[in-house]
Amino acid sequence: MKKYLVGGAVRDFLLKIPIKERDWLIIGSSPKEMLDIGYQQVGKEFPVFLHPQNHEEYALARTEKKHGRGYAGFICQTSPKITLEEDLYRRDLTINAIARDEQGNIIDPYNGQKDIKLRILRHVSNLFQEDPLRILRVARFAAQFAHLNFRIAPETLNLMKKMIYELPSLSPERIWIETKKSLSTKNPQIYFTVLKNCGALKIVFPEIQDLFNNKIVSPNNNEPENNIGVIALSTLKIAANLTNNIAVRFATICKDLGENKEQIKGYKNKIHKETIGTKIIDNLCKRLKIPNFLCNTAKIINKYHKQIDDIHLETPDKIIKLFDEIDVWRHPERLEHMLLAKEANFRTSNKFKNQPYLSKKFLYQAYSITRHINVSEIIKKGIKGKEIKKEIFNQRQKKIFKWKKLNNKYKHLYPQFKNN
Structure with missing residues (x-):
């Protein structure tokens, strides 16, 4: 029985960044032996055990055989005879297929250390294409390590493009887990960019994909030609620099849903124009089972954000009415969230990058004197x-x-x- 540190812990150790959690791999053991020495088994499908003292996860070496569609369509096989190299072979990326033994020696059969030096996200083998969840995971890793200049290997991106037909088999919970993790990174916009580049965005987030269908040309020709989708991703990037709050970040990417002509056409004669965006967000959140708090924040910002641009020109009754409608008296955080999203949008324009955002100071003071x-x-x-x-x-x-x-x-x- 041998114990190895594997996966993200080894990767982060080699990258010299903080290790968040440790996963261990056991070679040469069996479920019965693990239980006999005091480990507690968790789950039924995979041979994963909790250490009796520190509760870290220990997994028995395993191989997987595809027998159906989706990320859950695998038969898991364990045996004391399965080698370390066989277990690492089934992993997604080379940088995640590195192990370290109890003496500190690095075992790297698939050149993960080389790809760490080259800053490349590369699949270990063609087994990668058997699990569509890996499309989202690679997109998330691309966002997570963008500040370290990692990029996806062209052959891996091509493989991802061929895998998108299986994306509908993913559960809403799994999609949201990867999306939530991505929204917490330094560059969440990269996650959505990767999904768009491999064709997955139109399947997983068709509402966001639709934002890329409208071109916007600057009236003074002093800004590059863009579309709502490009601006949304630029805004998300800036929002990530302003706040770690994922409710604001999620709301930022949803802020302009309903602005696209195709989206409006889809809701024609069904609901009032100003509620199209909130209805689209509502449907998106229900489909992916996104928490109510994030959904409500996104809907409020989508519905009211345009009123903030020229709020200083409005009469006092209009200002108080806005405060009443977003219920800032009981939920002051809603004003903060909206202003963060709007400031991010304000700073997407080159001429406003270093300008003070006056609406922010104005509304904070207006709220302060009226609360x-x-x-x-x-x-x-x-x-x-x-x-x-x-x-x-x-x-x-x-x-x-x-x-x-x-x-x-x-x-x-x-x-x-x-x-x-």
């Missing part, structure tokens, strides 16, 4: 029922009016303040 209303004093005046809500609204309007008049530093930015 505290003394409801007890309103009730003491004899105001009751629905009239209380109206009085709160009116008091908040007055606070905005007073703030505009007294805050001279905004007058040079917003000429309309001078007349209020």
Whole structure:
């Protein structure tokens, strides 16, 4: 019985980056022996065990044989006779098919160390194409290691293109797990770019694929010709630099769903135009079983983000109405999320990259001066029922009016303040 550290832990050790979790491989043992020495088996399909003290995962060496469609269509075979090289051969990428023994020696039968030096994501063997989940995993690794200049080997990308017909067999949960991990990387836009380049985006995220169907030409010809999809990915890249919050990042990629002509055509005469985007997001989230919090954040930003661009030109009642509709009083984080998504979009334009985002400061201050209303004093005046809500609204309007008049530093930015 021999023990080896395998997979991501060895890869990250060689890359000299923090190791998040350790996976161990056992050669020359059996399920009975593992149970006899105190390990706890988890799952029934795969021979994986938890260490009795530290609860790290230990897997018996195995081979897999394809017998059906999808990532679950495999027969798993274990035996004390299976070698380390045979187990590593079934793994996805060469950089993940490296082992380290208990003495610290590196075992690398498929040249993973060479690909680490070359910064290449390359499949180990043609067994790669038997599991469609690997398309998403490679896209995720491309996003995860983009800051280290990793790229996908052309032959691996070609293999991914041939595998997309099996993507519908993936469960929504597995798709979301890989997407969530990708949204947490430094370059989440790379994940969607890779999926688009190999033809998987139109199958897994057809709503996002549709964003690439509309070209946008700058009216002053000072910006390169783009389309909504390209801008969405650029915005996501900037959003990832502004925040680690995946709700904001997910909302950013969904912000313009419903803007594409083909998407609007698909919902023609069914729902009001301004709710097309939220309906598309709702369907996307239900299909992939995306958590409600992320879904609601994306829908709110999709529906209201356009009102923020010129919010400083609006009357106080319009500003308070926006706050009411997104329920910023009970959920102040919604304002923060929306402003982060909008700032990211603002900075996609070359002329605004280094400019202050005025709407952000304006709305934060407007919220700050209107959030505290003394409801007890309103009730003491004899105001009751629905009239209380109206009085709160009116008091908040007055606070905005007073703030505009007294805050001279905004007058040079917003000429309309001078007349209020």
